[in-house]
Amino acid sequence: MLDALDSSFSALEPALLEELAPPVPAGLLPMEARFGSLPVQRRRLNARRYLFRAGQPRHALYLVHAGFFKTCLLSEDGREKITGFRMRGDLLGLEALDLPNYTCDAISLDVGEVWEIPCSLLRAGPSDVTEAITAALAGEIRRDWHWMLMVGTLAADQRVAAFLLDLSTRLESLGFSSRHLLLRMTRGDLANYLALKLETVVRSLARLQGMGLIRVDRREIRIEDRCGLQRLVTRAHAVH
Amino acid sequence: MLDALDSSFSALEPALLEELAPPVPAGLLPMEARFGSLPVQRRRLNARRYLFRAGQPRHALYLVHAGFFKTCLLSEDGREKITGFRMRGDLLGLEALDLPNYTCDAISLDVGEVWEIPCSLLRAGPSDVTEAITAALAGEIRRDWHWMLMVGTLAADQRVAAFLLDLSTRLESLGFSSRHLLLRMTRGDLANYLALKLETVVRSLARLQGMGLIRVDRREIRIEDRCGLQRLVTRAHAVH
DNA sequence: CGATGCTTTGAACACAATCAAGTTGCGTGG
DNA sequence: CCACGCAACTTGATTGTGTTCAAAGCATCG
Structure with missing residues (x-):
């Protein structure tokens, strides 16, 4: 605690x-x-x-x-x-x-x-500082809205996949590897963020691994098939 | 269309x-x-x-x-x-x-x-215009975050109840009645916003009416028991 | 080591989604 | 004015995904 x-x-x-x-x-x-x-x-x-x-x-x-x-x-x-x-x-x-x-x-x-x-x-x-702050604020709104879109329209596996892709992109822009992710949060945190339950996240990760899209080892995630992940997200049955 | x-x-x-x-x-x-x-x-x-x-x-x-x-x-x-x-x-x-x-x-x-x-x-x-804009941006972020909290932690009936309470509050601050709401959006829009399905919203409204909390007549909603609605939302079993 | 926190897996359940008819209300045109 | 068509809404029966509950596995660290 x-x-x-x-x-x-x-x-x-x-x-x-x-x-x-x-x-x-x-x-x-x-x-x-x-x-x-x-x-x-x-x-x-x-x-x-x-x-x-x-x-x-x-x-x-x-x-x-x-x-x-x-x-x-x-x-x-x-x-x-x-x-x-x-x-x-x-x-x-x-x-x-x-x-x-x-x-x-x-x-x-x-x-x-x-x-x-x-x-x-x-x-x-x-004024350039003010502009930077405004940009950060507007950017946060856009980010939140995309979260809404994701949670409102994607099923569990798709949410997890979308999260991994987003994280990968952000990390890459910071100079980290985009293939090899180290999750800093617990499964519980991840579930909370994605509006799912801890067990559901665990099972989703297992399923994504079963499909050969990722490789999971504790907090380390290796992205094996980025396109496959992307496809999983976009070919949304609009489930849920 | x-x-x-x-x-x-x-x-x-x-x-x-x-x-x-x-x-x-x-x-x-x-x-x-x-x-x-x-x-x-x-x-x-x-x-x-x-x-x-x-x-x-x-x-x-x-x-x-x-x-x-x-x-x-x-x-x-x-x-x-x-x-x-x-x-x-x-x-x-x-x-x-x-x-x-x-x-x-x-x-x-x-x-x-x-x-x-x-x-x-x-x-x-x-500069007071700039400040007003900043306030509007930050306010939108807080509003979005509360939406996340709601969708992430509340069950269907609670989401609908929370939506009605929020709408009522906003309308009241604009000089409208807080008891008598006229929904401007379709059930489908409402469902989309609350991350539910159209039928679920319909049934939730029916249930809330059955509990005596509201009265539904097409797009008109009469809030019969504000406290009851509030209680329904807050005494969340943390369901879903 | 034992303790703790995090993770994984299984089985049963429940809530909301889906599918399928109907109904209502409203605007349009005969 | 009524008949029609359409969109929005309501209701029921069924299904399925994600939750809940329970237990065990596995790391890390005192």
């Missing part, structure tokens, strides 16, 4: 962080180029730490530089929902940009580093 | 539009106050018209002043998804604010009026 609010720094070996933030094809990410020169504070986190929680006062935005995070919604009656997995180049806290407090939890899935972008910098910043 | 792109003006009786945009409790909506003084073009639409389509060049944002709209995503392989129902005070086109083209379709559900906000106005406008 995650019950400790621990935002303390931790001594991470530089080599480890390097591995988590390999040089991307284009060098620095656009967002990093924009903020790297500014006086942003860098914060390192261990795995399974809250970066922030819903309700806390929001005095900054966070740019993920290394590691992986999940953002979660928690309703009053205890229902929980992962709204997204965030990685290098993603901004955390965007959804509360017009509010004094965060409205979701942000939790690290492994060791990571974030750059803290104070609000003052956003308000007074040059 | 909606196959005609018709953005032409139509002669609507002023009285009809008045009825669709009653005086809200606070008078003018915040958004309207902000843009009402500026030289925005007003456009009237009949029912079932495309305001814009995915792929079209985006030269404006639209503020809904009267009527109801839906925004839809359409995947290449033909899957369709309604991403939201939009009403007075909502902005259309937000999700493409950083792109040259729209990424969704916006369709009127009945006669309506939108105010066209050209991009130039957004870029050069005063």
Whole structure:
């Protein structure tokens, strides 16, 4: 269980962080180029730490530089929902940009580093910063809408396949391998995100492996037949 | 079928539009106050018209002043998804604010009026306009996330109940009755939005009526027991 | 080691989807 | 005005996918 609010720094070996933030094809990410020169504070986190929680006062935005995070919604009656997995180049806290407090939890899935972008910098910043933020906001909306489309129209196996393809694409754009994925989240997290049950995700992965589309070994996924996955998703019987 | 792109003006009786945009409790909506003084073009639409389509060049944002709209995503392989129902005070086109083209379709559900906000106005406008846009973007993200939570954690009846409660709240804030709802969308649209099938929505509405929570007469819904609806939603067995 | 958290697998069940008629309401045209 | 056609809606019977419940397997780490 995650019950400790621990935002303390931790001594991470530089080599480890390097591995988590390999040089991307284009060098620095656009967002990093924009903020790297500014006086942003860098914060390192261990795995399974809250970066922030819903309700806390929001005095900054966070740019993920290394590691992986999940953002979660928690309703009053205890229902929980992962709204997204965030990685290098993603901004955390965007959804509360017009509010004094965060409205979701942000939790690290492994060791990571974030750059803290104070609000003052956003308000007074040059217009290209404002534009970048607007783009990030609009991009999040488009991402959410595609999630809606996926969950609303695809069956379990297709959702899992679509997730793997999307993750593969995102990782590739960050300079990681697109064939060989290392899932940072548990099966339970994955199920929650895809609006399925843990057991269903397990069985879907097993079925995809049975079809020869992927190879599963614990948290490691090897994509054997990308086109086959794509076909599985698109030739949707519009099931479910 | 909606196959005609018709953005032409139509002669609507002023009285009809008045009825669709009653005086809200606070008078003018915040958004309207902000843009009402500026030289925005007003456009009237009949029912079932495309305001814009995915792929079209985006030269404006639209503020809904009267009527109801839906925004839809359409995947290449033909899957369709309604991403939201939009009403007075909502902005259309937000999700493409950083792109040259729209990424969704916006369709009127009945006669309506939108105010066209050209991009130039957004870029050069005063900072309070920028802030309002940011707030609208962040608000859309929060709305989408709550949709995810709902669809990911609630069973069919609960989703329908949650939808009715949300609609009731939104309509009330616009000066409409919160007890007596007139659905502007078909059962099919509703089902699509809630990630259910048409028949399931019909049966859910029938069940809610059977429980004495609502009264259904075609597109008219009377909320008989708001608390009961709320309880149905919150005391979620975390089903599904 | 034993403890814990995560994952896998099996069997039974339930909810929503599917398939198939009908019905209702509404606009159109005879 | 009624007859027609069509789209939206309702209802029933059946099926199937994903859930639920239960138990066991397997890593990691104190």
